[in-house]
Amino acid sequence: MLIKIQRHLLRSFYNMANERGIASSSAAYNKILTLDNMNPHIKNVQYAVRGPIVVRAGQLRKEVEEGAKKPFTEVISANIGDAHAMGQNSVTFLRQVVALCAYPELLKSNDFPSDAKERAKRLLGGCGGGSIGAYSASQGIEIVRNDAAAYIEKRDGGIPANPNDIFLCTGASDGVVAMLKLLVAGEGKNRTGVMIPIPQYPLYSATLSELDAHQISYYLDEDNNWALSIDELERSYNEAKKTCNPKVLCVINPGNPTGQVLSRDNIEKVIRFAVSKGLFIMADEVYQDNVYADGCSFHSFKKVLFSLGEEFSSNVELASFHSISKGYMGECGFRGGYMEAVNLHPGVKEELRKLVSCRLCPPVTGQVALDIVVNPPSPGQPSYEKFIAEKTKNLTDLADKAKLTAEMFNKIPGIKCNAVQGAMYSFPRITIPPKAIEAAKDAGEAPDSFYAMQLLEETGICVVPGSGFGQLPGTHHFRMTILPPKAKMDSLFKLFHDFHTKFTERYGGECGDK
């Protein structure tokens, strides 16, 4: 109140001064937009994947480049699933088609294979004025949506996909946010509740904060390789029922940050649970190409849903998401992805179309790149062999590194890592000595942030604290990508081992046997 009056007085003074042509002092001017009066829901948003530790990593990188003496020679950004930044090669055919579309003069060049040129011509034919500089339809270029539908059909063993159910987006994030925006409504106890896994990719918690929706946390079972248990879904649903209106169930499969791959049977149970409770299913399936572990394979929610009979396939509302940022292509910078929304109420689908039209269209180069992912070269085409070789190499490398990462972590006393069955991350559990927990508390930090910041300062390795994803209270983790180059893995884990040992000793902990 005092502040308000003061501000009013100051402004009046300022106006008077202005009217009299006198420049009032700068101190008299209060900011209009402040931390106190800004949107509180935005203020509540947390997004650790690019949080303070990552900012500090950027500073350290600059310092190292400028010759500052550090206990390490380079900063290793293992915080984010950004394959190209860690040296993964792009897929030639994809990039050729993008270049041809960007500069169609190249269609005359002899340096491009005929199938890349044909693809570029076909895609340009689907663009307004034959240019990727034109807006596309808000839902995405029709040709690309058709190709995405064909891809889904093939992936799911022939279950039909309707191009009208497909919405291309600015990365999968964009689709997730759009769908949640539609779903969140109501006040007080009627406010929409959204069930999300814990640990989760923080886009979900951030979006729920922004929308002021009710986050319903269901915990994944770390002791069971991050399994998704139906009992835990029941528990969190029943508890949440008291305070909100649970309406959405989000599942990330393969898991981010947890790397588990759900079995077909597990997915069926999840679907039956969602149906029994009247929950809209959102399936984040951006890592569908990233399955490494023996005995695991990717099952789409849609395929499982459609295997349960017409009652399910004709009715159950499901939105699933895919992206070109992950998989074997790792084209994060293009911001391409799609959402397939089945069984949406026709009116709601129109509302979704309206909503996405306000932002005009997803980036067209991202749509072009997506087309290659959903419609890769076929056997016999000039680019086929090279495409397969590049895809296989990238996926094999990732599989090797997934295995290696868990193995190496498990060699460090005080660190315990589940198998990385899929996706691009390890999420090891760390033992933090009680004295370190106290020290973190004194510093006003979460214990795992405290740990991760010291790790960064002492080794140059940038990881994201587990608290940024959520974890069972009292447990501590971090997320590290499996993306660092194989050649650097040995030295990276040596640095990690030494750091963890020193950290433990520093705070009087015991490393224990391994």
Add this chain to the structure above:
Amino acid sequence: MLIKIQRHLLRSFYNMANERGIASSSAAYNKILTLDNMNPHIKNVQYAVRGPIVVRAGQLRKEVEEGAKKPFTEVISANIGDAHAMGQNSVTFLRQVVALCAYPELLKSNDFPSDAKERAKRLLGGCGGGSIGAYSASQGIEIVRNDAAAYIEKRDGGIPANPNDIFLCTGASDGVVAMLKLLVAGEGKNRTGVMIPIPQYPLYSATLSELDAHQISYYLDEDNNWALSIDELERSYNEAKKTCNPKVLCVINPGNPTGQVLSRDNIEKVIRFAVSKGLFIMADEVYQDNVYADGCSFHSFKKVLFSLGEEFSSNVELASFHSISKGYMGECGFRGGYMEAVNLHPGVKEELRKLVSCRLCPPVTGQVALDIVVNPPSPGQPSYEKFIAEKTKNLTDLADKAKLTAEMFNKIPGIKCNAVQGAMYSFPRITIPPKAIEAAKDAGEAPDSFYAMQLLEETGICVVPGSGFGQLPGTHHFRMTILPPKAKMDSLFKLFHDFHTKFTERYGGECGDK
């Protein structure tokens, strides 16, 4: 209530059926997400630029392509500022750099000028792993932000711009939405009010609906070539004060859909008004290169602000927006743009950084394209002459069409069009006969929507009804772009003339003299 009970009963039945292994009938399944329970704020969103008339235009285009007999031979999409779709050529240098960045193998080719290659190398050097497939910093590639700052400095006659104040975005829309998200807060009478021009580009009203902010409409003065009057700002502010907390003033200059260009003096008065009321200024300046009329030139809000002395330049919070979708380049599909936010509270700037980081980064190809716009070839560089020739041609064409459009409309009795001083649109006023207004009412449509739909069906010309932008009650308009090719202008206006005459006669109106 009845519905709720019914739904509950049906679900219980369905669960029972499920548990007993009996497939219940499809009719028993109610949608989880419906028009009744979806986010009401999203439902309130209106975005006519891609509304039902545009959807119908798409259908008609297909019908024509498939050989349906229509009173016209092609659909002319004059609804959206999409230059490439209407045949404008892309700028060679920009596309060459994008192609080189997408497929760096081309750096070896002799078909590209050396400055394009150097630029591509420089930009790739700013990308993680040297790849446009890596995420950039959430705020945008540092090199591009530096170039944008240098561009702004040069544009504004040397007034300094700080790269840290610049946020690259997914088209200017993305920046506008991000800034509004931060600004909107409070409940009831304390809810943030945002002043927007009427007519306005509907991104603003759509975003305010979505955020459930209070829209404060200030009317532009049609009789005075859509001038922005300070008295009207006062009037709308004072009226709004009773019901909300006015906190933001949005100005679109050059105007969309109205095409007026503000004078320096006018801008100064607007800034002084905003300061006197404590309003955060948002300046939509995406048409800064699109000024055609004699005696008009573009003055940035920042330049004017900084000319008012340190009291203003050091304190007044201003966000301004630019885009690569308009100007001479028209690269809408790339979704590139930037926001410059000066004098933000440092904590708020951090909150903005956090907010944009949740969506990871703007599309990198859009950032690359933006770099060419803010840092075009210099005199003496190999690509300079061609670049200038292409830029000049596109801008000269637009200037010719701007003039032609207003002239041609003013030849049609019953249509009155202000000079198109800038931007890409005409917004003519139409006389709609009372009987047509009644017929529209009977059909549940706005009179100008009723008019625009008939125009489309009878001529193939797709325009956006004025009601989609807002207009003084009792007046009727439409927005038509100035983008149709010059060669088609004559026939387009003949079609328009004939339609308007027939429409007026059909509903017993008088065309009047001209």
